[in-house]
Amino acid sequence: MPIRVGVIGAGVMGADHIRNLSATVNGAEVTFVADLDAGRAAAAAPPSARTTTDPSELINASEVDAVVIASHDSTHAGLVLECFEAMTPVLCEKPLAPTLLESLDVVEAEADIIAATGARLLSMGFMRxxxxxxxxxxxxxxxxxxxxxxxxxxxxxxxxxxxxxxxxxxxxxxxxxxxxxxxxxxxxxxxxxxxxxxxxxxxxxxxxxxxxxxxxxxxxxxxxxxxxxxxxxxxxxxxxxxxxxxxxxxxxxxxxxxxxxxxxxxxxxxxxxRPRFADAYRLQLQAWISALERGEPAALATGEDGLRASxxxxxxxxxxxxxxxxxxxxx
The missing domain is CATH 3.30.360.10 (Dihydrodipicolinate Reductase; domain 2)
Structure with a gap:
């Protein structure tokens, strides 16, 4: 079974992730797309995917195994924390958050999850x-x-x-x-x-x-x-x-x-x-999906890396x- 991915944000970056996950990444299927603009979500989503204007609906949907966050910077921290509550693996585009305090909150929340379960849920989109x-x-x-x-x-x-x-x-x-x-x-x-x-x-x-x-x-x-x-x-x-x-x-x-x-x-x-880093985005997504398939930690940047950059x-x-x-x- 493919990893069923929900993508939050269907702008330039989110739409590019959707295309990659649908056409160039093995083992992935985009099943849900969320964007505040319903028309933009519908335009970016594959024909078989559901769409919504409510990111929380996507995060908690039964047909979503993992989430990509490509929405506005100001939404990143809150959406990552929602993914943690749902125990859903998440790939968050940079930055982790626009403020240092928000970044600290996210890393501390994941540290609690790691201590309790051993599971690392957050990967950062530093694709370079x-x-x-x-x-x-x-x-x-x-x-x-x-x-x-x-x-x-x-x-x-x-x-x-x-x-x-x-x-x-x-x-x-x-x-x-x-x-x-x-x-x-x-x-x-x-x-x-x-x-x-x-x-x-x-x-x-x-x-x-x-x-x-x-x-x-x-x-x-x-x-x-x-x-x-x-x-x-x-x-x-x-x-x-x-x-x-x-x-x-x-x-x-x-x-x-x-x-x-x-x-x-x-x-x-x-x-x-996008043309300059097309390979980087594709390889990063493939590494993330392959790690999820194997049940292993992804070799992507971590929340701690995102915090240090912040x-x-x-x-x-x-x-x-x-x-x-x-x-x-x-x-």
């Missing part, structure tokens, strides 16, 4: 851990193929920020990926951070300061930089380079199509993150409001 490029970068960094790592340079650019994005939510929703991937690459936690910004793009809405430059130092002394530019206009790109003592290792920047014509070479740039985000927000002062991360 499953990207083949990031995996190769981590392996060469761990092997010290080019000596000790000294600096990590990260770039994350999107064409346009989402509605209501602020400098704070840019940290908790977008930069959160690097807050997870940098310590994962280096096997060393982030210990202090600094947020910096200069001129903002005229395309930056409201009071969002964009682009921003973030500095992060890990416990082993490695310095990392992150340029986060949410309104770059030209498309989606992400880069990561590890500078070591005797060389560097960097992710190639994939292009969907390269055209050479009349003395020029042009490359298409994807509009958003702790880094909280320190970065404190730096933002302290004129960029280096700020200690409190674990």
């Amino acid at each position: 851990r499953f990207d083949p490029g990031y995996a190769a970068l981590r392996e060469t960094t761990r092997l010290r193929s080019h000596g000790e790592p000294l600096i990590v340079h990260c770039t994350s650019r999107t064409a346009a920020s989402g509605p209501g994005t602020s400098s704070e939510t840019a940290i908790t929703n977008s930069a959160i990926h690097e807050f997870d991937i940098i310590p994962w690459l280096l096997d060393s936690p982030i210990t202090e951070v600094s947020w910096q910004a200069g001129r903002s793009s005229r395309h930056s809405p409201g009071e969002l300061q964009d682009p921003a430059l973030m500095l992060l130092r890990t416990a082993d002394g490695t310095l990392a930089t992150l340029e986060l530019f949410l309104n770059s206009q030209y498309g989606y790109t992400t880069r990561c380079e590890v500078v070591s003592e005797r060389g560097t290792a960097a992710l190639p920047e994939p292009a969907a199509l390269v055209v050479q014509r009349e003395g020029h070479r042009t490359a298409e740039i994807p509009a958003d993150w 702790q880094v985000a909280q320190a970065m927000i404190r730096s933002l409001h302290s004129d960029g002062a280096f700020t200690k991360v409190i674990y």
